[in-house]
Amino acid sequence: MSEADELARRAAGHLNAREGTSRAFGIALDEARAGYARASMTVRADMLNGHAIGHGGMIFLLADTAFAYACNSRNVNTLAQQASIVFLAPAKEGDRLVAEAREQSLSGRSGVYLVRVRTQEGKDIAVFTGLSRSVGGAVVD
Amino acid sequence: MSEADELARRAAGHLNAREGTSRAFGIALDEARAGYARASMTVRADMLNGHAIGHGGMIFLLADTAFAYACNSRNVNTLAQQASIVFLAPAKEGDRLVAEAREQSLSGRSGVYLVRVRTQEGKDIAVFTGLSRSVGGAVVD
Amino acid sequence: MSEADELARRAAGHLNAREGTSRAFGIALDEARAGYARASMTVRADMLNGHAIGHGGMIFLLADTAFAYACNSRNVNTLAQQASIVFLAPAKEGDRLVAEAREQSLSGRSGVYLVRVRTQEGKDIAVFTGLSRSVGGAVVD
Amino acid sequence: MSEADELARRAAGHLNAREGTSRAFGIALDEARAGYARASMTVRADMLNGHAIGHGGMIFLLADTAFAYACNSRNVNTLAQQASIVFLAPAKEGDRLVAEAREQSLSGRSGVYLVRVRTQEGKDIAVFTGLSRSVGGAVVD
Numbered sequence: 001m002s003e004a005d006e007l008a009r010r011a012a013g014h015l016n017a018r019e020g021t022s023r024a025f026g027i028a029l030d031e032a033r034a035g036y037a038r039a040s041m042t043v044r045a046d047m048l049n050g051h052a053i054g055h056g057g058m059i060f061l062l063a064d065t066a067f068a069y070a071c072n073s074r075n076v077n078t079l080a081q082q083a084s085i086v087f088l089a090p091a092k093e094g095d096r097l098v099a100e101a102r103e104q105s106l107s108g109r110s111g112v113y114l115v116r117v118r119t120q121e122g123k124d125i126a127v128f129t130g131l132s133r134s135v136g137g138a139v140v141d
Numbered sequence: 142m143s144e145a146d147e148l149a150r151r152a153a154g155h156l157n158a159r160e161g162t163s164r165a166f167g168i169a170l171d172e173a174r175a176g177y178a179r180a181s182m183t184v185r186a187d188m189l190n191g192h193a194i195g196h197g198g199m200i201f202l203l204a205d206t207a208f209a210y211a212c213n214s215r216n217v218n219t220l221a222q223q224a225s226i227v228f229l230a231p232a233k234e235g236d237r238l239v240a241e242a243r244e245q246s247l248s249g250r251s252g253v254y255l256v257r258v259r260t261q262e263g264k265d266i267a268v269f270t271g272l273s274r275s276v277g278g279a280v281v282d
Numbered sequence: 283m284s285e286a287d288e289l290a291r292r293a294a295g296h297l298n299a300r301e302g303t304s305r306a307f308g309i310a311l312d313e314a315r316a317g318y319a320r321a322s323m324t325v326r327a328d329m330l331n332g333h334a335i336g337h338g339g340m341i342f343l344l345a346d347t348a349f350a351y352a353c354n355s356r357n358v359n360t361l362a363q364q365a366s367i368v369f370l371a372p373a374k375e376g377d378r379l380v381a382e383a384r385e386q387s388l389s390g391r392s393g394v395y396l397v398r399v400r401t402q403e404g405k406d407i408a409v410f411t412g413l414s415r416s417v418g419g420a421v422v423d
Numbered sequence: 424m425s426e427a428d429e430l431a432r433r434a435a436g437h438l439n440a441r442e443g444t445s446r447a448f449g450i451a452l453d454e455a456r457a458g459y460a461r462a463s464m465t466v467r468a469d470m471l472n473g474h475a476i477g478h479g480g481m482i483f484l485l486a487d488t489a490f491a492y493a494c495n496s497r498n499v500n501t502l503a504q505q506a507s508i509v510f511l512a513p514a515k516e517g518d519r520l521v522a523e524a525r526e527q528s529l530s531g532r533s534g535v536y537l538v539r540v541r542t543q544e545g546k547d548i549a550v551f552t553g554l555s556r557s558v559g560g561a562v563v564d
Binding site: 014015016017018019020021023024044045046047048049050051052055056057058060061062063064065068072077079080081082083084085086087090139 | 196
């Protein structure tokens with residue numbers, strides 16, 4: 001593992017360990033490299049909306065979490081400034097959702113990341129794009 | 142209260158009562174009218190991200206919930222197809238967030254809604270835009 | 283007219299006069315106030331796409347132009363950082379399109395603007411949301 | 424060249440030849456394959472905004488054009504329903520901009536495409552995401 005990837009893994013692990021949300025929702029950090037992260041979560045009954053399918057907000061939250069791991073992967077504190085999501089198919093209770101975030105551009109303090117959310121079987125659930133802005137300071141020592 | 146507003150209130154109440162997320166996160170439906178809804182939620186420790194501020198995914202979820210109440214307010218089952226959010230300021234633990242959704246357009250099966258998320262004191266936290274698509278069938282009898 | 287509105291009018295007029303695009307496409311600045319602008323354009327044959335309807339890019343350009351007038355209305359040089367658009371109905375050759383931009387939030391250097399594009403008859407064509415960032419310096423002396 | 428790619432090339436060529444915008448702005452269709460397209464355009468004086476840089480609307484238009492070629496590449500008439508763009512760096516007069524559109528998902532009638540706009544030298548100018556909806560009928564016979 002390269003030094004850059006090792007740092008990405010430590011920064012993402014730090015965020016994952018401190019997030020109230022990851023504990024509350026059982027979000028696993030599956031992999032992190034420089035400019036890349038993968039996270040997964042199982043859709044539970046308390047994540048369903050009033051139509052009895054996975055709440056779009058929970059799908060966004062998983063994508064946003066993978067985005068955070070990827071945009072903080074260079075160990076500079078970085079926040080989401082804007083995000084856009086397209087919902088392609090409903091997620092069902094029990095589905096294991098996998099979110100993969102990939103850096104598309106990093107220009108000065110701004111970064112753009114594409115996150116694909118799929119079921120474990122590979123069905124497309126959502127596509128997310130995030131704009132990040134670094135605010136300075138290290139994520140981990 | 143007009144008949145249209147009464148129907149909106151019943152449809153939103155139905156969704157709010159059935160959502161796993163609203164129970165899990167203490168999301169209150171404060172008001173619903175035809176093409177409008179307001180919902181609120183207090184930021185808890187388990188809603189914080191790895192930077193110790195309100196997780197963007199939780200802010201999105203609240204906005205998306207108000208959007209769902211507003212776009213189902215005419216009692217036709219309607220789903221989110223796409224959404225975009227701008228994060229303007231961090232939310233802190235204990236903040237009471239209020240999301241107000243207003244219909245901007247309803248053309249055939251497509252609707253566009255603007256949702257503003259503010260603290261109870263009126264500070265802007267996020268602005269959300271949602272594109273909905275009606276799928277038919279009534280929300281409540 | 284208030285001083286703030288008069289400054290908005292001058293800043294927008296300055297931009298409109300210098301834009302190559304407004305001359306090329308006949309974009310009229312109809313009104314500008316602090317945090318608000320309205321601009322209009324007629325759909326010409328050279329603005330049609332391969333399906334013979336108004337090109338989405340031209341509709342975006344009109345909305346983006348009204349957004350620029352509104353976000354520069356306080357006479358601080360301000361650029362678009364991100365934008366999102368929903369296309370609701372096709373525009374036809376000869377349609378006079380009117381774009382109205384309204385400020386939704388202004389927090390530090392970031393602003394959010396909603397732009398509605400309609401035909402002169404009031405039919406919804408598109409809804410646009412823009413995120414701006416001020417870069418400093420005055421638009422007009 | 425596969426049959427699918429040959430069809431993509433014919434459909435994109437048909438659109439490019441019929442577009443008023445491509446003629447007006449000198450947009451070249453550089454390549455089209457199933458789910459992919461590349462188009463380019465040189466920034467002219469009449470494409471500058473009031474800050475004397477390439478108008479965001481023109482950059483969007485180029486991206487949207489590549490998106491149209493890619494989402495019609497399977498020879499089913501398909502329209503843009505929503506799009507989101509992040510502007511990363513200003514384009515200057517004389518810059519040759521290249522937009523590359525790649526399909527991310529195709530689920531039923533909905534498709535998601537990522538378009539990257541760069542200068543010929545490879546500098547990132549913008550990242551665009553588009554949601555398409557097929558409306559039926561063939562683009563070319």
